[in-house]
Amino acid sequence: MSQEQPKKVRSEFIYFAWRNVKLRIGVSILLAFVLFSIIGPFLAKHDPLEYVGPMGAPPSREYWFGTTTFGQDVFSQFAHGTRSTLLVGLLGGSIGTLVGILVGLIAGYRGGLVDEFLNMITNIILIIPTLAVLIIIAAYLSVRGIFMQSVFIGLTAWPWAARAIRAQTFSLRVREFVDLARMTGRSSLRIVFTEIAPNMMSYLLLVFILQFGGAVLNAATLDFIGLGPTKGTSLGLIMNNAVLWAALQLGQWWWLLPPGAAIAAIVGALYITNVGLDEIFNPKLREM
Amino acid sequence: MGRYLRRKLLIYILTFFVAVTIDWMIPRFMPGDPVSLMIARIGTRPEAAEVLRGYFIKAFGLDVPLWQQYLNFWKALFQGDLGVSIWLYPQPVIRIIQRAIPYDLFLLLPAIFLSWFAGNQVGALAARARWLDNTILPLGYLLTATPYMWLAIVLAWSLGNVAGIFPIAGAYSFAIRPHLSLQFILNLLHHWFLPFMSLFLVMFGGWAIGMRNMIIYELESDYSRYLEALGIPQSLIRKYAFRNAMLPQITGLALQLGGIVAGAVATEVVFAYPGIGYIILNAVQNQDYFLLQGCFLFIIIGVLLANFLIDLVYIIVDPRTRLGMTGE
Amino acid sequence: MLQVENLTVYYKTIRGYVQALEKATFTIADGEIMGLAGESGCGKTTLGHSLIHLRPPMNYIEGRVVLDGREVPVWDMEQMQEFRYRHISLIPQYAMNALNPTRKIGKMIAELLESRGVNFDEVLPELKRRLDLVQLSHDVLKMYPIELSGGMKQRTVMVVSTLLNPSLLIADEITSALDVSTQKAVCEMLVEFRDQGFVKSTIIITHDISILYQIADSILVMYAGQLSEKAPTETIFQDPRHPYTKMLIGSLPKVGVRHQEERLLGIPGSPPRLLNPPAGCRFRERCPVAFDRCVEVPPFLEISPGHSVACWRAY
Numbered sequence: 049m050s051q052e053q054p055k056k057v058r059s060e061f062i063y064f065a066w067r068n069v070k071l072r073i074g075v076s077i078l079l080a081f082v083l084f085s086i087i088g089p090f091l092a093k094h095d096p097l098e099y100v101g102p103m104g105a106p107p108s109r110e111y112w113f114g115t116t117t118f119g120q121d122v123f124s125q126f127a128h129g130t131r132s133t134l135l136v137g138l139l140g141g142s143i144g145t146l147v148g149i150l151v152g153l154i155a156g157y158r159g160g161l162v163d164e165f166l167n168m169i170t171n172i173i174l175i176i177p178t179l180a181v182l183i184i185i186a187a188y189l190s191v192r193g194i195f196m197q198s199v200f201i202g203l204t205a206w207p208w209a210a211r212a213i214r215a216q217t218f219s220l221r222v223r224e225f226v227d228l229a230r231m232t233g234r235s236s237l238r239i240v241f242t243e244i245a246p247n248m249m250s251y252l253l254l255v256f257i258l259q260f261g262g263a264v265l266n267a268a269t270l271d272f273i274g275l276g277p278t279k280g281t282s283l284g285l286i287m288n289n290a291v292l293w294a295a296l297q298l299g300q301w302w303w304l305l306p307p308g309a310a311i312a313a314i315v316g317a318l319y320i321t322n323v324g325l326d327e328i329f330n331p332k333l334r335e336m
Numbered sequence: 337m338g339r340y341l342r343r344k345l346l347i348y349i350l351t352f353f354v355a356v357t358i359d360w361m362i363p364r365f366m367p368g369d370p371v372s373l374m375i376a377r378i379g380t381r382p383e384a385a386e387v388l389r390g391y392f393i394k395a396f397g398l399d400v401p402l403w404q405q406y407l408n409f410w411k412a413l414f415q416g417d418l419g420v421s422i423w424l425y426p427q428p429v430i431r432i433i434q435r436a437i438p439y440d441l442f443l444l445l446p447a448i449f450l451s452w453f454a455g456n457q458v459g460a461l462a463a464r465a466r467w468l469d470n471t472i473l474p475l476g477y478l479l480t481a482t483p484y485m486w487l488a489i490v491l492a493w494s495l496g497n498v499a500g501i502f503p504i505a506g507a508y509s510f511a512i513r514p515h516l517s518l519q520f521i522l523n524l525l526h527h528w529f530l531p532f533m534s535l536f537l538v539m540f541g542g543w544a545i546g547m548r549n550m551i552i553y554e555l556e557s558d559y560s561r562y563l564e565a566l567g568i569p570q571s572l573i574r575k576y577a578f579r580n581a582m583l584p585q586i587t588g589l590a591l592q593l594g595g596i597v598a599g600a601v602a603t604e605v606v607f608a609y610p611g612i613g614y615i616i617l618n619a620v621q622n623q624d625y626f627l628l629q630g631c632f633l634f635i636i637i638g639v640l641l642a643n644f645l646i647d648l649v650y651i652i653v654d655p656r657t658r659l660g661m662t663g664e
Numbered sequence: 665m666l667q668v669e670n671l672t673v674y675y676k677t678i679r680g681y682v683q684a685l686e687k688a689t690f691t692i693a694d695g696e697i698m699g700l701a702g703e704s705g706c707g708k709t710t711l712g713h714s715l716i717h718l719r720p721p722m723n724y725i726e727g728r729v730v731l732d733g734r735e736v737p738v739w740d741m742e743q744m745q746e747f748r749y750r751h752i753s754l755i756p757q758y759a760m761n762a763l764n765p766t767r768k769i770g771k772m773i774a775e776l777l778e779s780r781g782v783n784f785d786e787v788l789p790e791l792k793r794r795l796d797l798v799q800l801s802h803d804v805l806k807m808y809p810i811e812l813s814g815g816m817k818q819r820t821v822m823v824v825s826t827l828l829n830p831s832l833l834i835a836d837e838i839t840s841a842l843d844v845s846t847q848k849a850v851c852e853m854l855v856e857f858r859d860q861g862f863v864k865s866t867i868i869i870t871h872d873i874s875i876l877y878q879i880a881d882s883i884l885v886m887y888a889g890q891l892s893e894k895a896p897t898e899t900i901f902q903d904p905r906h907p908y909t910k911m912l913i914g915s916l917p918k919v920g921v922r923h924q925e926e927r928l929l930g931i932p933g934s935p936p937r938l939l940n941p942p943a944g945c946r947f948r949e950r951c952p953v954a955f956d957r958c959v960e961v962p963p964f965l966e967i968s969p970g971h972s973v974a975c976w977r978a979y
């Protein structure tokens with residue numbers, strides 16, 4: 049009975065995962081964007097920042113997404129921008145999740161004063177709007193790159209994840225398998241990472257997905273107010289330039305709409321994936 | 337109740353303390369020397385550069401020990417001295433922010449309250465019937481996944497640029513001088529509508545989904561099942577579920593404030609709406625660090641005030657906090 | 665008087681039907697307190713709940729329920745409304761969380777009653793009398809559930825559930841969350857309710873057969889969705905006829921001492937899964953006296969007045 053349990057759980061997971069329409073839609077969209085971010089830049093015929101074409105031209109065979117007011121190729125910017133947006137999401141989301149896991153696990157497992165202290169810090173950082181801090185930090189950086197941006201986004205985004213993971217840890221801490229591990233005299237650190245963390249894997253995946261989406265949105269907003277990477281391009285930066293150079297007033301929809309649409313699609317797909325996974329992990333939410 | 341409030345207040349005071357410290361620390365501890373960095377960037381205006389160099393050194397007080405710099409920073413803060421703007425030199429930062437705040441309130445308060453109210457109603461409705469759920473839920477997810485700036489751009493482009501129904505920039509027409517008349521108020525509302533809508537719609541999606549999920553959770557809870565077993569009509573069970581589902585939605589309002597700030601900044605940038613967000617854009621473009629730091633502080637103060645108000649409301653609606661039964 | 669005939673209820677799952685209750689047939693007399701005992705997952709809660717609130721994923725398959733000579737349409741959610749609370753009531757397993765946390769208890773009771781067309785003010789004196797009976801202060805009515813202790817909430821729910829003098833009361837695992845002394849008090853209150861005429865027939869669902877010894881008039885033992893044995897309490901403890909009942913009684917350390925483990929350590933093996941269970945008597949794989957005949961389902965037969973058994977060895 050107990051031996052067939054893991055196998056049954058896994059096959060059940062695959063069964064429900066395959067049946068779940070939300071998960072299928074979400075993952076398909078995400079895969080499409082990942083694929084595009086890999087091959088898109090090779091499809092683009094022009095350097096994203098070079099002034100290569102006619103000024104402010106609508107989409108054509110040569111310039112698939114048209115050109116900017118200065119004659120840059122929007123498609124090529126879009127392809128490179130998608131790549132950097134996904135990179136920021138991956139990096140920033142990972143850092144945010146990792147810090148959240150670390151703080152949440154330690155606070156939840158240790159309890160007592162450690163928890164009191166970590167929880168206080170978490171609550172304080174939770175109140176301070178992430179974007180406001182990011183703006184201040186980014187403004188004082190003379191050279192801004194995607195990597196630095198991801199690090200800062202990750203380092204400001206962890207509090208809610210830590211809080212959620214702390215609550216989960218609290219409920220797992222009192223379970224019998226943790227008691228058992230404690231009785232065998234293993235160190236707290238090992239118990240946390242070998243007994244508690246694996247039992248939250250599904251939950252951690254959901255946290256990571258939301259952190260990923262949050263990092264994409266935060267990066268886009270930062271870029272959009274002009275605090276994006278000083279070199280290179282990103283989806284937020286394209287929108288920043290489009291709005292600054294009056295694409296709205298000139299009706300240059302090909303410049304304005306695609307980058308935001310891509311962000312909306314990526315974040316939307318992440319949310320749908322999250323809901324789908326949640327339904328699979330939580331039998332209560334499954335539709336019969 | 338007292339305990340609950342004291343705990344919250346302590347956290348807010350600490351938060352303010354931390355925020356001010358961050359505000360003070362970042363220019364001093366970031367790599368590079370901020371003063372020469374700023375002077376280099378403002379190099380385009382040589383006549384201002386010399387004035388500024390002296391001003392910066394004095395304002396940052398970099399010649400005194402760090403602890404004294406820190407104390408001076410607090411002292412200036414309590415005197416309402418946030419420095420002088422570079423973008424609108426020589427106006428004091430605090431004056432510029434004061435001018436912007438009414439626009440923020442005018443935009444944000446209706447957007448927050450109406451979206452919260454409408455989202456809760458529609459979300460509760462969605463939990464009632466399958467077909468409603470199947471239409472409202474995807475719509476809600478679509479809206480809440482949309483970045484604020486993109487919805488703003490789409491609205492501005494479609495209803496402003498293409499259809500020409502709404503203006504797409506500013507809080508009122510340049511041709512009009514602000515004064516109290518019906519014409520001006522109508523003009524103000526005309527400019528207000530699109531930024532309001534783009535904030536409203538994104539937030540609405542989030543609240544609707546949140547409420548729908550909370551209601552379903554409440555309807556599955558033990559007290560609902562007990563009442564069902566006793567044959568209590570659905571209307572009363574739903575009434576209880578709605579009321580109890582509202583409570584996490586109020587806490588959710590506090591948790592969402594950070595996101596709302598980001599949304600407001602992005603939306604104001606798109607519509608050149610003269611609130612704090614638009615000021616931040618200009619501060620960034622003009623490397624106006626004092627203005628940026630001032631905006632940061634005001635956002636923190638606004639968020640803390642809002643948090644506190646939400647706490648007060650929560651005490652009124654949730655008996656458990658009144659009785660001091662919960663610490664969080 | 666409750667009569668149940670052939671009541672069969674399955675759970676619908678994606679893998680098929682879980683046969684949780686198979687052809688249950690028994691009666692409970694007026695004034696009778698019947699204990700319903702068995703391991704967890706044996707279908708006793710299914711039986712209890714199907715009598716008042718048969719909701720998906722429970723599926724009604726067949727059978728009748730008659731209460732005081734009236735047919736009870738357990739399969740019809742709408743028509744059952746009339747019976748719920750007024751004629752059939754429930755003290756749920758989760759009594760600690762059964763009260764709306766954001767309503768004062770008095771106000772909540774008033775709203776419940778009004779919604780069922782009962783005037784609260786007319787019931788109020790009786791409500792207060794019953795609060796006295798279970799030793800709750802009248803101040804409880806002005807409090808929120810969170811202000812009460814677990815035992816107080818339990819007693820409040822007991823009073824609320826029985827306020828309209830139902831003919832049948834189903835008490836589902838009401839003692840499992842309580843300590844031993846509180847358990848005893850709660851059980852005595854159920855007897856008191858019967859003696860006072862607040863309820864006619866009572867079903868006490870429990871996995872802990874020892875608490876039934878003190879208060880139940882009769883005990884119905886279930887195993888894997890099938891009824892095993894029903895008899896007066898004394899008979900069940902002194903002269904059990906079904907091998908499962910015998911093992912159940914034998915596994916008790918001593919009468920009156922509550923055993924901690926839900927699983928019966930004294931009985932080797934575990935109950936069969938109720939999704940496509942084996943035909944015949946479902947106990948036969950664990951049964952020490954099983955023989956060829958057991959591949960057929962033994963009928964639930966009355967072998968002496970008030971004593972029914974479903975076992976080929978017992979007839």
